[in-house]
Amino acid sequence: MVIKTLPIPTTKSNGNNQLGSKKQLSLSQSVSCLPDDRSEQQHRLPDAADLRRMCIITKSDLNRIYDNLERRQRDKDAVRQELERKKEMTERSAQITKQWPNTIIGARERKLELKKIRDQEEEERKKVLDLEEEKLAAERRREQIEKAKQLQYYETDRVRKFHTSLLLTEVLKERDLQIEMKNRIEQMRQADENDERQRFQEAQNEFYKAEQEKIEKKSKDRANLAKYHLAQANQRKSQYVQEKQKDQQEGDEYRRLAEQHALEQLELEHFKKLTQKDVKNMYDKVLDDKQKVKQMEQQMDEEEDEELRVYAEAKKKIARLRREKELQANQEKQDARDHMIGYLGSLQKRAEADNDTQIFRARAQKEAKDLREEQEKLEKQQKMQESIAKHRHETMKRRETDREIEEREDAEMRRKKAESDRLYLLYQQEKEKQRMQDAQAISEYHLKQAQERKDRQCDLKASEMDEVQLDRHMTEVEKQQYQDYTGRVISYMEENGRNTYPMKRTVTEEIKRFDQLNHAYKKTETSPNGNGEKKPGSQDKKSLDETKKHLGFQWDIPNK
Incomplete structure (x- = not known):
């Protein structure tokens, strides 16, 4: 048995007590607590331990508690051990199967190694190709540079x-060839003309022969044609006789038809006369019918006229009654108008009496109004005169004040102007002093510039001599290149049978120019060392005053 000391339980609510009681019931099988109704003496052990604060737990329960506490750590350790075991097995399996040739991994590794070898070989091959391409590009670049230099050399004036001249040589050669070709063409033309003349003679003979044959053939044709015409004349005579007989037969037939037509016309006239009688009878009958219809219409018109007469009399009676009513209405209107005129006349008389009264009243009001306006006008004029006098007084006072202010301002301005003039005079004196100092500094600077210019001229002369030497050397090189190039071209043209005189003349002229340039270079080199010789543009040493004037100074430089 193991004894454990537990903390004293605190007082809680009824709900918590019930929950605690339920927990005690659930743990009654493994934990047994002492009852609380014993006395305090019974609850204490000899070592003064309180039994109410202690629980008795079995070993199995304690082990179970420890197991529950250490379960998570044990699970982690188990998982870690399992992983280590699997990892170890994987490594051992990999070591075993590493050298196996018939596995997927082995095949993959072999393929990777082969691919690596192929990549290395491809890289080496590409490097070799790159080197070859670089060499080829360098060669092409060199060729292009040489070609550019050659073209640039060809563009020089010489x-x-x-x-x-080379073109002139080619033109001369071409001219010779053209002359030769012209001679050959002329010979060929002469030969062609001879052949043509011979062919023309043969053709003319053949033509004469053919014309003779045509004449003979035409004579035969004319004889045959005469025979044919005689046969045609005989045939036409026989046809004329036949046609005449035929015309006679047709005339007889036409005569018979004319007689038959005349008989038909007589019958037609007889028929027309019969039809005319019938038409006349019918026309007379129609006229009788029209006469009867006309009588009936006349009777109906008379009846209608009677009705119209009755209607007209009724209409006249109605019009007479209407006029009588209109006259009566007009009379009534006239009576009403006369009554209204009389009433308006009485009203007008009454209004005239009222107008006289109104006129008198208006005249009185107007006079009162005029008197009042006159009084107001006088008062206004008086006020205006007073305001004018007041304004005049204020204006005079203000002008006096302004005059005093202007006088004070003028005095202040004169004082300030005198002060500014004094300051300006001091400024001008200081400025003149500064100008003298600047002039001294500028003169020193100009002298220094003159010395520097002289030094630069010496350096420039030395550099010019160096340039002359370099130009002379380049001229010699260019002369040698020109002679080599022209010599090769002239020899090639002579081998091909060209006239090289223009080229030789051009080369001779250019060689003379080269010699003139060399002579000029030699003269330039020897001229500075000559006795008593001066280069163009050189000057004697001048005095300081002349130097000042040359530099543009017009004042005297004070001596220190």
């Missing part, structure tokens, strides 16, 4: 002039 070479262009030589090429002009």
Whole structure:
């Protein structure tokens, strides 16, 4: 048995007590607590331990508690051990199967190694190709540079002039070839003319022969045609006789038809006369019918006229009654108008009496109004005169004040102007002093510039001599290149049978120019070392005053 000390339970609500009682019931099988109704003496052990604060737990329960507490750690350790075991087995399996040739991993590794080897070989091959391409590009670049230099050399004046002579040589050669071709063409033309003349003679003979044959053939044709015409004349005579007989027969037939037509016309006239009688009878009958219809219409018109007469008399009676009513209405209106005129006349008389009264009243009001306006006008004029006098007084006072202010301002302005003039005079004196100092500094600076210019001229002369030497060397090189190039071209043209005189003349002229340039270079090199010789543009040493004037100074430089 193991004894454990538990904390004293605190007082809680009824709900908590009930929950605690339920927990005690659930743990009654494993934990047994001492009853609380014992005395305090019974609850204490010899070592003064309180039994109410202690529980007795079995070993199995304690082990179970420990197991529950350490379960998570044990699970973690078990999982870690399992992972380590699997990892170890995987590594051991990999070590075992590493050298197996018939596995997927082995095949993959072999493929990777082969691919790596192929990549290395491809890289080496590409490097070799790159080197070859670089060499080829360098060669092409060198060729392009040489070609550009050659084209640039061809664009120089000397070479262009030589090429002009070369072109003239080619033109001369072409002219010779054209002359030769012209001679050959002339010979061929003469031969063609001879052949043509011979062919023309043969053709003319054949033509004469053919014309003779045509004449003979025409004579035969004319004889045959005469025979044919005689046969045609005989045939036409026989046809004329036949046609005449036929016309006679047709005339007899036409005569018979005319007689038959005349008989038919007589019968037609007889029929027309019969039909005319019938038409006349019918026309007379129609006229009788029209006469009867006309009588009936006349009777109906008389009846209608009677009705119209009765209607007209009734209409006249109605019009007479209407006029009588209108006259009566007009009379009534006239009576009403006369009554209204009389009434208006009485009203007008009454209004005239009222107008006299109104006129008198209006005249009185107007006089009172005029008197009042006159009084107001006088008062207004008086006030205006007073305001004018007041304004005049204020204006005079203000002008006096302004005059005093202007006088004070003028005095202040004169004082300030005098002060500014004094300051300006001091400023001008200081400025003149500064100008003198600046002039001294500028003169020193100009002298320094003159010395520097002289040094630069010396350096420039030295550099010019160096340039002359370099130009001379380049001229010699260019002369040698020109002679080599023209010599090769002239020899090639002579081998091909060209006239090289223009090229030789051009080369001779250019060689003379080269010699002139060399002579000029030699003269330039020897001229500074000559005795008593001066280069163009050189000057003697001048005095300080002349130097000042040359630099543009017009004042005297004070001596220190």
